[in-house]
Amino acid sequence: MKPSHPASDPRQLLEQMLLIRAYEESIVSGSAAGKMPGTCTSVGQEAAAVGVVNALAADDLILTNHRSAGHLLARGADPGRLLAEVMGRRDGYCKGRSGSLHISAKELGVVLTSTIVGAELSMAPGVALSQTMLGRPGIVVCFFGDGAACEGSFHESLNLAALWNLPILYVCENNQWQAFVHRREAMSREHVADWAAAYSIPARTVEGNDVFAVLAAAQAAAAEVRDSRRPYLLETCTYRTRGHLEPDDQGYVDQAELAAWLARDPIAACRNRLLANGSLTPAQAAALADRVSTRIAVAQAFAEASPFPAAEELCRDVYA
Amino acid sequence: MPTLTLYDAVGAALTEEMRRDSSVIAFGEGIATKRRELVDEFGGLRVRNTPLAEGIIAGTAVGAAATGLRPVVDLLFAPFLCYAMDELVNSAGKLRYMSGGQFSFPLVTLAMTGAGWGVGAQHNHNVEAWFVHSPGLKVVMPSTPADAKALLKSAIRDDNPVLFFLDIGLLYQPGEVPADEQTLPLGRATVLRNGQDVTLVSYGKTVQHCQQAAETLAGQGIAAEVIDLRSLKPLDEAAILTSVGKTGRLVVVHEANRLCGIGAEIAALVAEQAFSSLKAPIVRLGGPDAPIAASYPLEQASVPQAATIAAAAARLCAAQPA
Ligand SMILES: Cc1ncc(C[n+]2csc(CCOP(=O)(O)OP(=O)(O)O)c2C)c(N)n1
Ligand SMILES: [Mg+2]
Numbered sequence: 001m002k003p004s005h006p007a008s009d010p011r012q013l014l015e016q017m018l019l020i021r022a023y024e025e026s027i028v029s030g031s032a033a034g035k036m037p038g039t040c041t042s043v044g045q046e047a048a049a050v051g052v053v054n055a056l057a058a059d060d061l062i063l064t065n066h067r068s069a070g071h072l073l074a075r076g077a078d079p080g081r082l083l084a085e086v087m088g089r090r091d092g093y094c095k096g097r098s099g100s101l102h103i104s105a106k107e108l109g110v111v112l113t114s115t116i117v118g119a120e121l122s123m124a125p126g127v128a129l130s131q132t133m134l135g136r137p138g139i140v141v142c143f144f145g146d147g148a149a150c151e152g153s154f155h156e157s158l159n160l161a162a163l164w165n166l167p168i169l170y171v172c173e174n175n176q177w178q179a180f181v182h183r184r185e186a187m188s189r190e191h192v193a194d195w196a197a198a199y200s201i202p203a204r205t206v207e208g209n210d211v212f213a214v215l216a217a218a219q220a221a222a223a224e225v226r227d228s229r230r231p232y233l234l235e236t237c238t239y240r241t242r243g244h245l246e247p248d249d250q251g252y253v254d255q256a257e258l259a260a261w262l263a264r265d266p267i268a269a270c271r272n273r274l275l276a277n278g279s280l281t282p283a284q285a286a287a288l289a290d291r292v293s294t295r296i297a298v299a300q301a302f303a304e305a306s307p308f309p310a311a312e313e314l315c316r317d318v319y320a
Numbered sequence: 321m322p323t324l325t326l327y328d329a330v331g332a333a334l335t336e337e338m339r340r341d342s343s344v345i346a347f348g349e350g351i352a353t354k355r356r357e358l359v360d361e362f363g364g365l366r367v368r369n370t371p372l373a374e375g376i377i378a379g380t381a382v383g384a385a386a387t388g389l390r391p392v393v394d395l396l397f398a399p400f401l402c403y404a405m406d407e408l409v410n411s412a413g414k415l416r417y418m419s420g421g422q423f424s425f426p427l428v429t430l431a432m433t434g435a436g437w438g439v440g441a442q443h444n445h446n447v448e449a450w451f452v453h454s455p456g457l458k459v460v461m462p463s464t465p466a467d468a469k470a471l472l473k474s475a476i477r478d479d480n481p482v483l484f485f486l487d488i489g490l491l492y493q494p495g496e497v498p499a500d501e502q503t504l505p506l507g508r509a510t511v512l513r514n515g516q517d518v519t520l521v522s523y524g525k526t527v528q529h530c531q532q533a534a535e536t537l538a539g540q541g542i543a544a545e546v547i548d549l550r551s552l553k554p555l556d557e558a559a560i561l562t563s564v565g566k567t568g569r570l571v572v573v574h575e576a577n578r579l580c581g582i583g584a585e586i587a588a589l590v591a592e593q594a595f596s597s598l599k600a601p602i603v604r605l606g607g608p609d610a611p612i613a614a615s616y617p618l619e620q621a622s623v624p625q626a627a628t629i630a631a632a633a634a635r636l637c638a639a640q641p642a
Contacts, residue, residue: 061387063383092420093420094418094419094420094422095420095421096420097417097418097419097420098418098419098420102415102418102419104415104419104422104423105422106419106422106423111386111387111422111423112382112383112386112411112415112419112423113419114410114411114415116406116410116411119379119406119407119410119411121379122375122376122378122379122380122382122383122406122407122411123379123380123382123383123386123407123411124383125376125379125380125383126379126380126381126382126383126384126385126386126387126389126391127383127384127386127387128383129345129380129383129384129389130383130384130387130388130389131387133345133365133366133389134343134387134388134389152375153375153376153379156371156373156375156376156379157376157379159371159373159376160370160371160373160376160380163371164368316421317416317417317420317421318416318417318455318456319416319456319458319480320416320424320425320426320478320479320480
């Protein structure tokens with residue numbers, strides 16, 4: 001499977017977001033039923049993922065982290081193979097060895113996914129160095145969280161990328177949470193983008209729950225990286241509306257803050273806007289929702305039918 | 321045959337491999353300054369100085385290795401590897417397996433270690449066993465300039481991450497190095513001296529100490545076999561077992577902390593697979609469970625010396641089996 005073409009129709013953006021939401025919800029219910037492990041879901045952050053990924057070209061490379069379902073699905077990943085991976089099955093993208101937390105899909109240009117917070121930042125300069133030295137046109141997009149921005153690797157990465165002119169689009173998904181710590185408790189600045197100036201890296205923040213705003217900002221940012229062959233930092237301001245890792249009762253979450261962000265749900269906002277401006281009819285909206293739920297049902301059946309890896313797989317692929 | 325120091329043998333290997341393969345690049349804290357000839361021949365894009373940031377040096381090497389380059393990084397002294405542990409252990413060592421084999425990591429990390437310069441415990445710490453214990457990584461530690469050159473060339477061509485340790489005490493000792501482009505496979509030990517009474521197994525600078533001990537033992541009528549492991553992972557188990565099968569006695573010697581060192585693994589290997597050949601208990605000689613002092617006599621005292629090795633071997637040979 002190849003990366004899917006960037007969506008040209010706004011309804012496709014909505015459909016991708018619906019697919020991500022339905023995928024994550026299928027895992028939430030699957031794990032509640034004991035059928036699969038809990039994951040770090042991206043519920044509430046769909047626009048931030050879909051807006052950025054649809055601004056990319058097929059030869060761009062993506063690094064991501066534990067909260068990656070949105071990036072992978074927007075890039076065209078097969079939800080069946082993703083669910084198979086989550087369930088530790090042989091047909092998963094990583095043959096069941098990754099589970100949900102570090103799914104790479106080289107065929108889609110999603111490389112070196114790591115759940116070590118900050119590892120994507122430490123590896124991104126090397127990937128960009130390969131792109132540059134081997135004369136490849138694609139840029140490197142590095143997704144990371146506000147928590148990762150507090151790791152030393154963030155600062156080392158930005159310094160090196162600026163110094164060596166590496167074509168990296170850093171995308172910080174500031175979802176306000178770093179596991180069970182609110183970012184206010186952990187960051188000396190209000191925004192991760194504020195830190196980019198220290199390395200002479202251009203940066204901007206964007207309303208991360210508005211898929212059209214994210215798409216436009218990411219298109220501009222990607223174009224700047226492509227032209228300048230230098231790094232750029234885009235911070236998408238969003239909110240993790242479910243827990244850190246399922247199940248999570250969110251007892252530690254400020255209910256007023258959560259309610260305010262739930263009222264800004266990225267999918268409802270997109271759907272309402274398309275309905276209001278006439279690009280989507282209610283019938284089309286219903287058809288989109290149906291298509292998505294069918295795809296997830298098919299994906300789930302595929303994953304459940306996929307066998308577990310055989311015992312001989314235990315020590316395979318350790319060494320090249 | 322030309323004579324080179326181990327330091328220059330490393331340079332020769334880098335030069336030959338960079339000529340041979342344009343995807344080989346080298347970077348680190350001062351490599352472009354100290355190995356100026358590499359910059360002159362290959363340019364400042366393939367040979368770079370870096371910020372003092374071992375984590376991002378290693379991480380960049382990992383990212384580059386997975387996407388088409390073959391980086392060699394110089395992290396200077398082995399204790400600084402602590403700053404690069406995550407990138408080497410969690411990324412380079414694991415992401416091939418965790419991704420179901422989607423990536424490989426052809427990268428070499430150079431690091432100096434060992435007694436000789438009185439630099440103290442934050443520059444001298446033989447940490448090689450840490451990496452043997454980490455899946456996905458290979459570990460090499462040569463004892464001669466010729467081996468250093470031939471093994472480094474193989475390490476650069478290898479598709480796995482290789483930790484390549486340079487013994488500080490050997491760095492400027494000259495040795496004969498074949499002029500042709502020889503390589504040595506990783507994971508093959510060499511028998512430096514044949515003997516049927518006792519096996520001395522070592523790597524790094526204590527290989528020479530074992531050879532001196534073997535001379536002393538010869539004067540006492542004891543024929544010691546001396547094995548230089550050269551590579552700790554893969555470990556040449558067959559070479560060790562064959563030798564112990566013949567001699568029935570084993571002394572394992574290394575400068576690294578004896579506690580959970582390579583010697584413990586080798587002792588276990590022999591106990592498990594060659595117990596019936598043993599005529600005497602296995603002896604492990606290694607460094608103390610203490611940071612290494614800068615003071616010369618204390619630094620030297622942390623390294624098993626030839627006299628200690630000879631005495632241990634002689635005791636083993638004196639103890640007759642029932
Ligand atoms: C080095 C490291 N420290 C801690 C963790 C545990 N952990 C996993 S995700 C996470 C939160 C990361 O926060 P952020 O970077 O903001 O990403 P988010 O989960 O919000 O998407 C933590 C603490 C880890 N996986 N790696
Ligand atoms: Mg966060």
